[in-house]
Amino acid sequence: MVSIADIAAAVELSTGTVSQILSRRDTRYSERTRVRVQEAAKRLGYRPNAMAKALECGRSNAVGIMFADLVGSLANDILTSALPMLEAAGYHALIGVNLWSPEREEQELETFLERRLEGILALPLDGQQAHYQAIQQAGVPLVFMCDWLPGIPADAVALDGHAAGVTLTNHLLAQGHRRIALISNDNQSEQLHARQAGYRAALLAAGLQPDPTLERLVDGADPDSIKTLILGLTCHPRPPTAIVFPVEAVAWQAMEILCDVPEARRPVVAAVGGLPMSSHRLVSLTTVNEPLAKIGRLAAERLLARMADRQRAPRQQLLRGDLVVRASTAPKKPLAKRKGGAAA
Amino acid sequence: MVSIADIAAAVELSTGTVSQILSRRDTRYSERTRVRVQEAAKRLGYRPNAMAKALECGRSNAVGIMFADLVGSLANDILTSALPMLEAAGYHALIGVNLWSPEREEQELETFLERRLEGILALPLDGQQAHYQAIQQAGVPLVFMCDWLPGIPADAVALDGHAAGVTLTNHLLAQGHRRIALISNDNQSEQLHARQAGYRAALLAAGLQPDPTLERLVDGADPDSIKTLILGLTCHPRPPTAIVFPVEAVAWQAMEILCDVPEARRPVVAAVGGLPMSSHRLVSLTTVNEPLAKIGRLAAERLLARMADRQRAPRQQLLRGDLVVRASTAPKKPLAKRKGGAAA
DNA sequence: TTGTAAGCGTTATCAA
DNA sequence: TTGATAACGCTTACAA
Secondary structure, eight states, rough: OOHHHHHHHTTTTTTHHHHHSSOOOOOEEEOOHHHHHHHHHHHTTTTOOOHHHHHEEEETOOEEESSSSOTHHHHHHHHHHHHHHHTTTTTTEEEEEETOOOOHHHHHHHHEEEEEEEEEEEETTTTTHHHHHHHHTTTTTTESSSSSTTTTOOEEEEEHHHHHHHHHHHHHHHHOOOOOOEEEEEEOOOOHHHHHHHHHHHHTTOOOOOGGGGGEETTTTOHHHHHHHHHHHHHHSSSOEEESSSSSSHHHHHHHHHHOOGGOOOHHHHHHHHHHHHHHHTTOOOEEEEOOOHHHHHHHHHHHHHHHHTTSSSOEEEEEEEEEGGGGGGGGSSOSSSSSHHHO | OOOHHHHHHHHHHHHHHHHHHHHSOOOOHHHHHHHHHHHHHHHHHHOOOHHHHHHHHHHHOEEEEESSSSOOTTHHHHHHHHHHHHHTTTTTEEEEEEEHHHEEEEEEHOOOOOOOSSSSOOOTTOOOOOHHHHHHHTTEEEEEOOOTTTTTTEEEEEOOOOHHHHHHHHHHHTTTTTOOOEEEEOOHHHHHHHHHHHHHHHHHTTTTTOGGGGGGEETTOOHHHHHHHHHHHSSSSSOOOOOEESHHHHHHHHHHHHHOOOOOOOEEEEEEEEOOOHHTTTOOOOOEEEHHHHHHHHHHHHHHHHOOTTTTOOOOEEEEEEEOOGGSOSSOOOOOOSSOOOOO
16 A cells, blocks of 8 residues: 655655645645645555554544444434534544444444544443443543433433323323323333333323333344234223334334234324334324434534533433324224314 | 553553553463553553554454445345454454445545555445446455446445346236336446346246336436326326336335325336335335345455455356245236236 | 564654 | 654564
């Protein structure tokens, strides 16, 4: 690989001169020399060695962004808004994927540190505080997106999960539903807990006592778990007429299973999420949308702010998600005549 | 950030000694010294500087993987199989995303080069040969995934698009369809051309003359283009009874539009792809599945092989995709009584 | 068993 | 307007 020394040799100048001309737009060299150097660089296919530069300058000009997976459009939506901000500030972004493996998450974060990234945006795996403690101990600015870890004093930008749970549940209540179940997965994240808490709060606010038999978790290890759960609910002595799903993907699975349930006994469904599949006409799932583009943008801003001033007190920023009512909660046949109106 | 010199100072040894102990598992130091160094490293939170190491060793131990976007599960499926292979070989993978922007693609590849990545896996944007020419001029091993660029002599691992087009079309022919349309997007990629060519070949092989009025491209710039196209086809003097979609996402859009077409005049649809959404019961789109996991694995293997031996002649490896018949092509009411049987 | 010193590709400082 | 030289953090001969 051609180095600055090769160019220096080619044009018979010192490496210092070549470096100056190539990196900074310095006018203090003669036009002739500048052109000669530029041309030699182009001719030889010179490309600066990012590692040498970072080593010398003491900064990598890069930040890391960590995702659990790249399924759906979540990572894409976040990156689409975050990357331009980071780049405008002169940072390159390294994308890390942990594939839901805590070991992999730790390893990826470790390489972030070894590469001396100057800041990290992360969608954390629940329960892995130790990994992020290491980040903070290393003094690297950290901003959580979409979720956060209790006990880690980092900035966070996320959906207001509690409000989302409330909104979704209120929507169903407004449609006249009184037996509203909730099915989540066994992920212990703060964000999911908030969504679930919102569901309970809305029930209580409506004067309904949350029924623990209607609040269920799918067992991630058992692929049949969701089927068992759903069918179990439809056979419930007092079956639910609606189900809230804090996790959109679980709702999609449920909708498949509900195809086999007679319409009369089929609960309506609604979820927190907002990925494109839910808006597809054949799916038409009512959702409260996680504002991913906004999360990406704000998280990037926040990270840049923190890199500029490391003393700021970390702050959690919770964003409201919009309710999008779709066919999955459209009243097909009039339910019990209580509060007919369509919800906001 | 704590460096090897800090540790050396802390334990009152030379940096050379510390480096030896910390990097290679060298037994030639006294147990006592080794432990002291290890402990100091841990206590001080030492993390090797990846850039300094790479600089010194002359190799980055990293490869780059370039995607257009992170939508759907394509990138995830590929990474899930490719990452473990690359890591087993001692390489860290940097993920690049160009968000369908040629400028961004170029810039990302440029940073791959500046970071001295030792190999590159890429899902190339069509028409951007120049970017990849630069990679090859720089002598960096390159393997294309899912698609390839004409004129760039690189390895490639992809779906056999021609075979996929044939399979899909034959399936429809076997169901008795004779007027089979094709709707693709205006992407000029080799892979899409192959799929389209397969469609034509199958028609010809069945003794049917491809009808140019049934072969249409959606205009990516016009969001209504697909609707116009689909509705146009249903009003065709001799309307198609089936449509082949080389691009799965276009099929999904079409299915939404077809909801409004009376069932009698509604063509059946099938696509090349295989993302999870197509297998959802509410969508149930017949597909030929792109074997992404296999592509990721083989591409990683191929890249490693090429890094080991740069002289190998580049080779294109085309993989067969499995046909998965779903409701979208299930014969609802018996069509014209020609060749009833379900296809393989 | 440990220390010294050169060098990886850059940039920055200062002298020429 | 240019050229030395040191330094960034690390590895690796080689010397002690």
